[in-house]
Amino acid sequence: MSVKAWLAMALAAGVTGAGIASLVRSLGNTRPGDSGRLRALIVLHDVARAGFWFGLAAFFTAYALADDPDAARGILIVPLALAGVRLLTAQALARSLPPD
DSSP states (O other), X not given: OOHHHHHHHHHXXXXXXXXXXXXXXXXXXXXXXXXXXXXXXXXXXXXXXXXXXXXXXXXXXXXXHOSSGGGGGGGGHHHHHHHHXXXXXXXXXXXXXXXX
């Protein structure tokens, strides 16, 4: 493996760690008094955050292992789509939460 491939694999490992940390942290943030809609939005937002990191890890892994690294660019749509999901759920959450 080349130096670029090792670097990509190291980045993938680091980003996977960030995804696991994000998932574990979001599992501890439950509030039983919220409505079902609000809890569903929070779960979707948290899953999109963790999925974003796992999508980046998949991109770096594919980049490191592919014979043609340009072929791995298609995987970038996953983290971009999950970033859009996070944006939309954050907007819906901001509208759903009661004012302070």
